[in-house]
Amino acid sequence: MIHARGLTRRFTVKRRPVDAVRGLDLDVEPGQLVAFLGPNGAGKSTSLRMLTTLLPPTSGTATVAGHDIITAPAAVRARIGYVGQRSSAGENFRARDELITQGRSYGLTRQDARRRADEVLDLLDLTPLAARKPGTLSGGQRRRLDIAMGLVNRPALLFLDEPSTGLDPLSRANIWEHVLRLREEHRTTLLFTTHYLDEADSMAERVVIVDHGRVIADGTAEQLKADLAGDRITITVSRPDAAPAAETAARLASPDAVTVDGQAVQIRVPRADTALPEYLRAFEETGIKAIAAEAARPTLDDVFLALTGRSLREGDES
Numbered sequence: 001m002i003h004a005r006g007l008t009r010r011f012t013v014k015r016r017p018v019d020a021v022r023g024l025d026l027d028v029e030p031g032q033l034v035a036f037l038g039p040n041g042a043g044k045s046t047s048l049r050m051l052t053t054l055l056p057p058t059s060g061t062a063t064v065a066g067h068d069i070i071t072a073p074a075a076v077r078a079r080i081g082y083v084g085q086r087s088s089a090g091e092n093f094r095a096r097d098e099l100i101t102q103g104r105s106y107g108l109t110r111q112d113a114r115r116r117a118d119e120v121l122d123l124l125d126l127t128p129l130a131a132r133k134p135g136t137l138s139g140g141q142r143r144r145l146d147i148a149m150g151l152v153n154r155p156a157l158l159f160l161d162e163p164s165t166g167l168d169p170l171s172r173a174n175i176w177e178h179v180l181r182l183r184e185e186h187r188t189t190l191l192f193t194t195h196y197l198d199e200a201d202s203m204a205e206r207v208v209i210v211d212h213g214r215v216i217a218d219g220t221a222e223q224l225k226a227d228l229a230g231d232r233i234t235i236t237v238s239r240p241d242a243a244p245a246a247e248t249a250a251r252l253a254s255p256d257a258v259t260v261d262g263q264a265v266q267i268r269v270p271r272a273d274t275a276l277p278e279y280l281r282a283f284e285e286t287g288i289k290a291i292a293a294e295a296a297r298p299t300l301d302d303v304f305l306a307l308t309g310r311s312l313r314e315g316d317e318s
């Protein structure tokens, strides 16, 4: 469904080059649900905009939904849907009319455009809101309308750029319910970008992590966590400062696997169940009293940290 080779995009900002995407290779099979995860400025949106023909690449090639993005952009656009970060619906027309206009722009007859508008309203549970103007909808309802707009042409492949950013948890869950239904009922191939680690982890069957315009990891969330991050154990000690405990821990683990946070020492290990008793024994032997211990499975943030030395959460806050 997507075959991209060496896609790059350079912008010039104040006469300086900015390499937003530095050689994207990506193959997505029909029906896959793929998350594009990365910090601010990693090149996620630029990649999506190239794959959807909204932005010409500086170099590289790609076929999307069977057509070349450079030589046959209209054929690509006819077969895909794109839901950008900003809402695509205007303010002045009713939701249903927006959808009809969208259908007409794809060459549907007035009658077919109306029929399709009603279908997508139903698919996104928006029928009761069909006569409302987009500006009067809540954030979550409006995002659903954006998705409906992206589905008017029955795309085999839908790109969603941060579909749930800025929404409250309930609206986020609701958006996902609809996206998953779409996939189940229509086998739509889905590629979405997100900052939310939990969303990529729980929703996507495949996670592509990008940083500084490059893919730095690609696999199922489980694979990435098992291969790159390992488990994390946290031991809290009775002393106010855990630095001596960290020194003891570093004798059993590699020093960069150990971090200190106040009274707690965190250690990255391949398997927490066997490692934890070893560390507790070592602490006891050196006269360090542990008052609490816990083991945690890794998150995708641990994967990103292992790959880059940075936290994806830091990127979120910036």
Ligand SMILES: Nc1ncnc2c1ncn2[C@@H]1O[C@H](COP(=O)(O)OP(=O)(O)OP(=O)(O)O)[C@@H](O)[C@H]1O
Residues within 6 Å of the ligand: 011, 012, 013, 018, 019, 020, 038, 039, 040, 041, 042, 043, 044, 045, 046, 047
């Ligand atoms: N139109 C543009 N002109 C100049 N620079 C741009 C343009 N679009 C993107 N960039 C730059 O390219 C880099 C990648 O941006 P992009 O929006 O693709 O990242 P992103 O991963 O989608 O980030 P975010 O999560 O913040 O949306 C950034 O440094 C950004 O400032």
